[in-house]
Amino acid sequence: MSATTFNxxxxxxxxxxxxxxxxxxxxxxxxxxxxxxxxDWDPSQALGESEFTGLANYVTLWNDPNxxxxxxxxxxxxxxVVSIEMLIGVGLALLLDRNLRGMSVLRTLFILPMMIAPxxxxxxxxxxxxPTVGIFNNTLKSIGLEPVDWLGQHALLSVIIADIWQWTPxxxxxxxxxxxxxxxxxxxxxxxxxxxxxxxxxxIKLPLMMPVLIVTGLLRLIDAFKVLEVILVMTEGGPGLSxxxxxxxxxxxxxxxxxxxxxxxxSNYLLILLMLLTLLMLFYNRWQEYRAAKAKRAxxxxx
Amino acid sequence: xxxxxxNSQAQHPAFYAVVVMLIIMAVGPIALxxxxxxxLDVDIISGTSGLLFLPTIQxxxxxLCDVLPYELDHLDFCALKFxxxxxxxxxxALVSTFFTLVIGCMAAYALVRFRFMGRDTASGTTLxxxxxxxAVLLVPVFGLxxxxxxxxxxxxxxxxxxxxxxxxxxxxxxxxHSGIILIYIAMNLPFVIWILQSFIVQVPRQLEEAARMDxxxxxxxxFKVVLPLIKPGLAAAAIFTFRIAWNEYLLASALSDRxxxxxxxxxxxxxxEFNVEWGVIMATGMLLAIPPIIFTLFASRQIITGMTAGxxxx
Numbered sequence: 001m002s003a004t005t006f007n008x009x010x011x012x013x014x015x016x017x018x019x020x021x022x023x024x025x026x027x028x029x030x031x032x033x034x035x036x037x038x039x040d041w042d043p044s045q046a047l048g049e050s051e052f053t054g055l056a057n058y059v060t061l062w063n064d065p066n067x068x069x070x071x072x073x074x075x076x077x078x079x080x081v082v083s084i085e086m087l088i089g090v091g092l093a094l095l096l097d098r099n100l101r102g103m104s105v106l107r108t109l110f111i112l113p114m115m116i117a118p119x120x121x122x123x124x125x126x127x128x129x130x131p132t133v134g135i136f137n138n139t140l141k142s143i144g145l146e147p148v149d150w151l152g153q154h155a156l157l158s159v160i161i162a163d164i165w166q167w168t169p170x171x172x173x174x175x176x177x178x179x180x181x182x183x184x185x186x187x188x189x190x191x192x193x194x195x196x197x198x199x200x201x202x203x204i205k206l207p208l209m210m211p212v213l214i215v216t217g218l219l220r221l222i223d224a225f226k227v228l229e230v231i232l233v234m235t236e237g238g239p240g241l242s243x244x245x246x247x248x249x250x251x252x253x254x255x256x257x258x259x260x261x262x263x264x265x266x267s268n269y270l271l272i273l274l275m276l277l278t279l280l281m282l283f284y285n286r287w288q289e290y291r292a293a294k295a296k297r298a299x300x301x302x303x
Numbered sequence: 304x305x306x307x308x309x310n311s312q313a314q315h316p317a318f319y320a321v322v323v324m325l326i327i328m329a330v331g332p333i334a335l336x337x338x339x340x341x342x343l344d345v346d347i348i349s350g351t352s353g354l355l356f357l358p359t360i361q362x363x364x365x366x367l368c369d370v371l372p373y374e375l376d377h378l379d380f381c382a383l384k385f386x387x388x389x390x391x392x393x394x395x396a397l398v399s400t401f402f403t404l405v406i407g408c409m410a411a412y413a414l415v416r417f418r419f420m421g422r423d424t425a426s427g428t429t430l431x432x433x434x435x436x437x438a439v440l441l442v443p444v445f446g447l448x449x450x451x452x453x454x455x456x457x458x459x460x461x462x463x464x465x466x467x468x469x470x471x472x473x474x475x476x477x478x479x480h481s482g483i484i485l486i487y488i489a490m491n492l493p494f495v496i497w498i499l500q501s502f503i504v505q506v507p508r509q510l511e512e513a514a515r516m517d518x519x520x521x522x523x524x525x526f527k528v529v530l531p532l533i534k535p536g537l538a539a540a541a542i543f544t545f546r547i548a549w550n551e552y553l554l555a556s557a558l559s560d561r562x563x564x565x566x567x568x569x570x571x572x573x574x575x576e577f578n579v580e581w582g583v584i585m586a587t588g589m590l591l592a593i594p595p596i597i598f599t600l601f602a603s604r605q606i607i608t609g610m611t612a613g614x615x616x617x
Contacts, residue, residue: 010521014413017406018492025489026432029443036446046450095321100314102322108603109329115595115606116333117550119567120588123574124332127339127581133348135335169329170610177611219433226436229552229567233574247438251553254442267439278434282427 089171122233407495502536
């Protein structure tokens with residue numbers, strides 16, 4: 001092999017391992033899942049031996065009240081978690097965007113809940129919510145209030161609170177980064193024109209942060225659909241179906257009910273939902289770039 | 304500079320109160336777990352207040368009973384095999400991090416330097432893969448790893464493996480460390496490629512050309528010139544990959560067998576029992592949380608870089 005052909009092949013050599021793994025362990029499985037979702041498939045058979053049933057799995061799911069309940073729970077969880085986290089996270093970022101000593105400590109420690117295993121997060125919160133041992137009920141009792149049945153009657157709320165604890169820092173750190181990269185000149189100009197703190201926030205900071213905020217919110221929304229371990233450890237989807245989000249239902253359908261075809265169809269529904277969200281985000285990014293380019297051209301023409 | 308003038312004016316103490324409160328809220332639950340992991344179950348359940356107890360490492364001993372070199376007095380049977388699970392977790396997390404970095408690095412370098420496909424493709428793929436929940440991969444990965452990714456027991460390689468390691472059916476990826484490692488590499492690759500690209504772009508081309516003038520081949524240029532220059536990027540990528548491989552539960556639980564269980568699986572299994580042994584569970588939780596905590600304390604800057612790169616540069 002001559003030196004030139006070797007050089008021409010180099011990029012492919014460098015890329016090959018990554019490509020092979022991605023195709024083998026990601027693309028192929030996804031295709032396999034789509035194929036399997038049209039079949040009556042249980043774990044004891046190879047996929048080829050199973051019977052082709054067309055859209056039966058999808059139709060069954062569509063008419064299954066439990067599945068619908070699970071979709072509703074997932075949407076309720078994702079939407080409330082993301083909106084509350086955005087409110088608190090952005091609010092804190094606006095409040096604390098100043099030179100405070102200890103901010104770097106706060107930022108470091110704030111990452112902790114996101115870094116430790118979701119399983120451990122679930123474990124800690126399950127302990128804290130525990131009806132007799134837990135710290136919440138003990139505190140309530142010691143100040144003379146009625147204990148609350150956290151993981152029973154208010155299971156969904158409790159799960160949402162735990163997620164807020166874990167992920168608000170994500171929004172906070174991203175919006176703080178966005179805030180600190182805002183153009184100083186715009187803020188300076190507003191201050192000179194006598195804008196109050198609130199006016200600065202509403203008319204200057206928030207609009208300028210908006211692109212980052214929307215992307216952050218969408219990223220968080222996508223992640224909220226992926227939450228599984230925290231809820232599994234805290235409630236196992238119960239009581240009843242009150243906290244059984246889609247991801248949890250997929251894993252239960254596959255492992256407990258042993259209906260791989262149905263689980264695959266369910267995965268496909270979830271994937272389509274997330275795909276729509278991702279496309280929304282990509283289009284938003286494109287649109288932003290387009291608008292920025294247009295504004296730049298307008299400025300250049302004006303000059 | 305504005306920052307300097309801001310610095311000179313003192314801030315209202317209320318802001319410091321908010322910061323302190325947030326720190327307590329963020330760390331509180333973890334600290335609670337830390338404290339409880341040193342308590343006996345009697346102390347945890349009686350709920351006697353906070354810090355008045357005799358700290359003991361008995362929970363840690365119980366958790367790690369299968370790897371401790373000495374016999375335990377309080378335990379006549381070692382039921383929890385957390386020690387072995389820790390070794391599994393370590394092997395899987397370290398090996399998958401290593402391969403993800405090597406493979407990801409090479410791919411990122413090719414994408415940047417040889418200019419094909421371009422950054423858009425990679426960031427698009429990253430986003431697409433980020434979108435896929437592990438739960439969606441569960442069904443196909445379970446099916447494939449058990450039925451398709453196998454070496455027939457009658458083939459030459461299959462016979463060698465069967466003779467050396469035992470077992471009955473075909474040799475399959477499921478139940479092995481490699482099976483879990485493979486899916487973790489695939490899950491993390493796009494992110495690693497994408498974050499390393501942004502570091503490789505900043506390596507000056509002239510450096511590489513100079514090395515090439517001196518007679519270095521493409522592989523030498525890559526390993527001796529480029530790699531040392533992108534160490535911060537490698538650190539960020541390594542932390543993110545390690546964290547996912549170390550913490551992941553769902554896919555590992557579907558792919559592991561008795562001997563390859565990781566720590567999260569054992570924790571979930573022990574939590575679903577009727578009588579939760581809080582002390583021991585908290586001790587294992589603490590052990591599982593230690594590596595991420597160490598990373599956070601020593602490399603928070605890299606972590607924040609990796610996190611903000613996702614949204615701010617998008």
